[in-house]
Structure formats: structure tokens, C-alpha cells
Amino acid sequence: MISLSNAASSASKLFSFYASLTAFLILIKATVDEFVPYELRSYIHKILSTPMNPSLTLIFDELVPDCIEMKNEIFESAETYLDGKISPKSVRLTVGKPQGQNGNITISVGKGEEIPDQFGDIKVIWRYAHQVESKRNKQQQQQQQQQHEWGGGREGDDHDLLLEKQDDDDDELFLVKKEWFELSFNNNFKDLVLKSYLPHVMATSKQIKDQKKEVKIYTPEGQILDGRWCFEWNSIYLDHPSTFHTLAIHPAVKKMITDDLDWFLKRKEFYKKVGKVWNRSYLLYGVPGTGKTSLITAIANYLKFDIYEFKFDGIDYDGIMRKLLRTTGSRSILVMEDIDCIDDANQEFDMYDVPFTDEEERRCYDNRDPKPSINGLLNFANGLWSSWANERIFIFTTNQKDRLDPALLHRFDMQINMSYCNAEAFQILVSNYLGESCRHNPLFDEALELIESVSITPAELAGELIKIEDSGEDFSQLVNFLHVWRGKNK
Known part of the structure; x- marks a missing residue:
């Protein structure tokens, strides 16, 4: 049993130790404050107070931030890449098969599913998120309609695109869909993820697409995104059997076309060296029934390029056309059929047919966007905004070549006569x-x-x-x- 005198002696020694330690720490602090600069002390404090393994999360929205019309290439690459990373441990998967298509059942990452991945020493976790909100926006629709009527909103302006007029219903309801991927990892690997891992994801995604390429055909439609009317390409799989083997045209013409396509695909660096946009344009002309559409699908099946069927119907202004064209994917064919029916001269409004109530209305009318045209499209594809048009093929068709402007004919890289059956x-x-x-x-x-x-x-x-x-x-x-x-x- 400890005696009372021994306990008092132990307590005295303990207090004496603490007093000595406190005096020593005060002396050390005074010395550090005197001889160590404040900046160095702050830096050391920051390092010591930072957790050893911080986590960083990157978010990849479906659309490019601040540019609602542009698809996010990293989002699309991640979507393809992660479909190949699905494991038996996955608990939420999305399964589907397009109606009327012969393709296999598709399996993709489900909402909220987490997919782990490893790149060298880097361990990351992907997560797919999806959200649908309902919005009411009648006032904005009225503003959009007014803008639409006068054709305002030039390229670069922060105006919404009106797809169609809405009913005068105060309870008009819109569904806004948002999709994004989240990528979490140790913050110490931030540079490696940005400079090595993400390029690896995009390169692998491209390889997967090339190996399992199923050609799609896209047509423009509209939807509400973040409360704004925007045009969007909707697609189905191109289940068309047309190939160069079955195409009923002269073998010499087939060889001419396939040789030109092969040459185009191999000339990326050449186009870059000479300062030209890496695209190619063809004009197919001939009477109806000569196989123009079959040739287009044969080219798509030969190259494994998607088809974007562009029509001027409903595309009232040049700015809308440009925003729609910028959302087309690379390795694609942009098709415009029957361009002889598009009369550029008649696309402009006649000023004298428009009644104006005041000078403000006339000023708005004079500043309207021009109507879309073939020349406008080709200028957009090869001018200052041409970066969107790389690795694309433009195909135009006409039943009456003689109706086209001779100056326009010179802008096509190749003109192909689709003749009667020989x-x-x-x-x-x-x-x-x-x-x-x-x-x-x-x-x-x-x-x-x-x-x-x-x-x-x-x-x-x-x-x-x-x-x-x-x-x-x-x-x-x-x-x-x-x-x-x-x-x-x-």
C-alpha cells in the first residue's frame, strides 16, 4: 500500500517536470519566433495541418460547362470506357435494346453505381449520377418566342433557342435531365490523373468504339436543358445492308470513291501541314432512283462513320444551324439531300413585305440573323470556326445539278454522277x-x-x-x- 508521504513526493516530482517542460517549450517558441521567418513558419504549419491522404473529386457533365450546346467528349469517353469495366460485383446496371434493331443487348453503368479502376499505382472510383427535374418557365418561353420572331441572337450571344411555340398554359411543365460522372482519387495523383489517366480513358474509349462500331443515323430534334430550348441529335442504329459490293454502279466509279476515301483517312497530318481542315465534300447528282442514298449508306458502312441527316426545315436562322453543327461527332458524315430545292435567293425576307410599327422594330429586323444556306454551312466548316469540322465528310445530293450556283459547284471536292443503269x-x-x-x-x-x-x-x-x-x-x-x-x- 502506497504511503501518504510517497504520494506527495511523486506529485511534487510530476509538477516539477511539467514546469521544466513548459519553460523549455516557451524558450523554443521564442527562439523560433526570433530566428525563423514568418513565411517559413506558415508553410510548415500548413504542411503539418494538411491530411496525409486528401481525396479529390472531378465532375464531368454531359455538356461542356458554359457551352450548353456542346457535348462533353470526356463524358462520352467515360461512358464507353466504363461499360468495359463492369464486373460481377456491380449492383446497378442499365440494360436495353433498340426496338427493331438486330444488335445485341447493351449493358451500361446504372444510376449511382460505383466502378473502381486502377492505372499504375493510382486507384480511382467512378460514379455515374443522373437527375431529372421539373420546371415551369412560361415567361422565358414568351421571351424566346419574341426573339425567334425577329431572328435575334447571333452566334455567341447568350440567347436560348426556341424549338416550337408552346400553349398558353400557366402550368406548362418541362423535364430537365442532367447526367454526369464523378471521378474520385487521392489528391496527390492529380497531375497524373489529368495528364495520363484521362488521356488513357479517351484513347481506350476510341479503340473500343472502333472495334465495336455500330453505325448510327442522327436527326435533329429539340428538348429542354437547364430550362432552355436546345436542339439535339437523336439517333437510331443504321441497320442498312448497302455496301460497295452490292451497290449497282460502275466498278470504276466504286474504285474511284473508295480510293478517295482511303486517301482521305490517311492524310490527317498532311491536312495539318498544309493548313487545311481535315474534311471532304462530295456532290452526288442524278435523277431520283439512281442510288444516291444507297451510296451514302455504303460509304457509312465502309468507313464505320455515323450519319447526321441535316435538314433546313425548322432551322430558321444561321446561328441555330451553327450551334447544331457544332454538336456533331467526329468520324461522321453530314448529309444534305436535294439541295437544289433550297433557293438561297428566296431565303432572305423581303423588307417591304414586313410591316413595322416603329423604328425599334425596323432596327431589330435589320439586325436579324441571316437564313441558313449551303454556302454558309461550307464557310462555317472551313472558316474561323472550322475546328469542329475535322474528320468529317460532307455529302450533298441533287436531282438537278444545273439549278445550282456554278460558284457553289467549285466548292465540292468531288462530284459524282449517279447515272442510269448501265x-x-x-x-x-x-x-x-x-x-x-x-x-x-x-x-x-x-x-x-x-x-x-x-x-x-x-x-x-x-x-x-x-x-x-x-x-x-x-x-x-x-x-x-x-x-x-x-x-x-x-
Whole structure:
């Protein structure tokens, strides 16, 4: 048992130790304050007070910040990259299959799902987030409608795009969809993530897309994003069987086109060296039914490029066209059909047909955006804003080439005449529909001679070949058809 005198002695020694330690610390602090600069003391304090393993989270929105019309390339790359990182431990997955498509079932990361990944010594965690909000915005719609009527809002202005007029309903409700990815990791690896890991994600995503490329066709529609009307490309898979093998055009024309496409794909550095935008433009001209659309799909299937079908219908002003074009993806084909029906001269409003109540209305009208045009599109693709147009192919079609402005014709890199069916195209079509054995039919040579003396499109001939194949009739039916067609031509 400890005696009272021993306890008092121990307490005295303890207090004496604390007093000595306190005096020593005060002496050290006074010495440091005297001889160590304030800046160095602050820096040491900051290091000692910072946690050893801080976490940093990067957010990748679906759309580029401050540019609502532009898709975020990192978001799209992460979407593809993470689909390949799904593991048996994943608990939330999104499963789907486009209606009427022959593709496989798609599996992607579900809302709130976390996907771990490792890049060298870096461990990261991806998380997919999705949110839908409802908004009411009638006043803004009225402002947008007023802006739309006068065509205001030039390129670069912070104005919304009006897709269509809304009903005068105070309870009009809009759904605003937001999607983003979150990437969390140790803050010590920030530079490595930004300079090495994210480029790795984008490069891997591109490889995956190239290997599993399923061509899509896009058409412009509109939706509300963050309370604003914006045009957006909606897509479906291009389930079209047209290829250069089945295309009914002269073999020499096929070779000319495929050689030019191959040359274009290999010339990225050349275009950069000579200071040109890496794109290519084609004009397909010929009467309806000569295979212009089939050639477009054959090019898309050959290159594995997506198709963006652009129409001027509903695109009232040049600024809207530009914003829509900037959202097209790279490695794509932008198609404009029947451009002979677009009369640039008639696209401008006639000032004298517009009633003005005051000078302010006239001033707003005079400052309106110009109407969209083919020349405007080509200027946008090759001018100051041309960075969006790299690795893209522009294809224009017309049924009446003579209606186009001669100055416009000089702007196309290649003009391709889609002619009536000739002997070479006839042989391809007949083989496609009736099989190779039909070439040995005694009437084949007669049909071959007839095809050179008639003006018939591949589409018209294909319609007759389908009837023969369905009915099982012999080759004489086709010969009789060509004789009748020759009589019509006369």
C-alpha cells in the first residue's frame, strides 16, 4: 500500500517536470519566433495541418460547362470506357435494346453505381449520377418566342433557342435531365490523373468504339436543358445492308470513291501541314432512283462513320444551324439531300413585305440573323470556326445539278454522277436478286444489250427483279420488261 508521504513526493516530482517542460517549450517558441521567418513558419504549419491522404473529386457533365450546346467528349469517353469495366460485383446496371434493331443487348453503368479502376499505382472510383427535374418557365418561353420572331441572337450571344411555340398554359411543365460522372482519387495523383489517366480513358474509349462500331443515323430534334430550348441529335442504329459490293454502279466509279476515301483517312497530318481542315465534300447528282442514298449508306458502312441527316426545315436562322453543327461527332458524315430545292435567293425576307410599327422594330429586323444556306454551312466548316469540322465528310445530293450556283459547284471536292443503269450495274443487280447462275441464262446477253439502249434507273430495275424473284418466273420476263421499257423511251 502506497504511503501518504510517497504520494506527495511523486506529485511534487510530476509538477516539477511539467514546469521544466513548459519553460523549455516557451524558450523554443521564442527562439523560433526570433530566428525563423514568418513565411517559413506558415508553410510548415500548413504542411503539418494538411491530411496525409486528401481525396479529390472531378465532375464531368454531359455538356461542356458554359457551352450548353456542346457535348462533353470526356463524358462520352467515360461512358464507353466504363461499360468495359463492369464486373460481377456491380449492383446497378442499365440494360436495353433498340426496338427493331438486330444488335445485341447493351449493358451500361446504372444510376449511382460505383466502378473502381486502377492505372499504375493510382486507384480511382467512378460514379455515374443522373437527375431529372421539373420546371415551369412560361415567361422565358414568351421571351424566346419574341426573339425567334425577329431572328435575334447571333452566334455567341447568350440567347436560348426556341424549338416550337408552346400553349398558353400557366402550368406548362418541362423535364430537365442532367447526367454526369464523378471521378474520385487521392489528391496527390492529380497531375497524373489529368495528364495520363484521362488521356488513357479517351484513347481506350476510341479503340473500343472502333472495334465495336455500330453505325448510327442522327436527326435533329429539340428538348429542354437547364430550362432552355436546345436542339439535339437523336439517333437510331443504321441497320442498312448497302455496301460497295452490292451497290449497282460502275466498278470504276466504286474504285474511284473508295480510293478517295482511303486517301482521305490517311492524310490527317498532311491536312495539318498544309493548313487545311481535315474534311471532304462530295456532290452526288442524278435523277431520283439512281442510288444516291444507297451510296451514302455504303460509304457509312465502309468507313464505320455515323450519319447526321441535316435538314433546313425548322432551322430558321444561321446561328441555330451553327450551334447544331457544332454538336456533331467526329468520324461522321453530314448529309444534305436535294439541295437544289433550297433557293438561297428566296431565303432572305423581303423588307417591304414586313410591316413595322416603329423604328425599334425596323432596327431589330435589320439586325436579324441571316437564313441558313449551303454556302454558309461550307464557310462555317472551313472558316474561323472550322475546328469542329475535322474528320468529317460532307455529302450533298441533287436531282438537278444545273439549278445550282456554278460558284457553289467549285466548292465540292468531288462530284459524282449517279447515272442510269448501265451494263456493269445491271450485272451486279441481277446477281444480287437472282443469283450468279442467271449469267448463264441464254437470254442474259440479250438483256445486256437491251439495258444499254434504255434509260432506266437501278431502283426501277430492282422493282422488276423483285417481282421475278418472288414469282419464280424465268428470265424471259425480264427481257420482255426491257423491250416494253425501250418502247416507252422512244
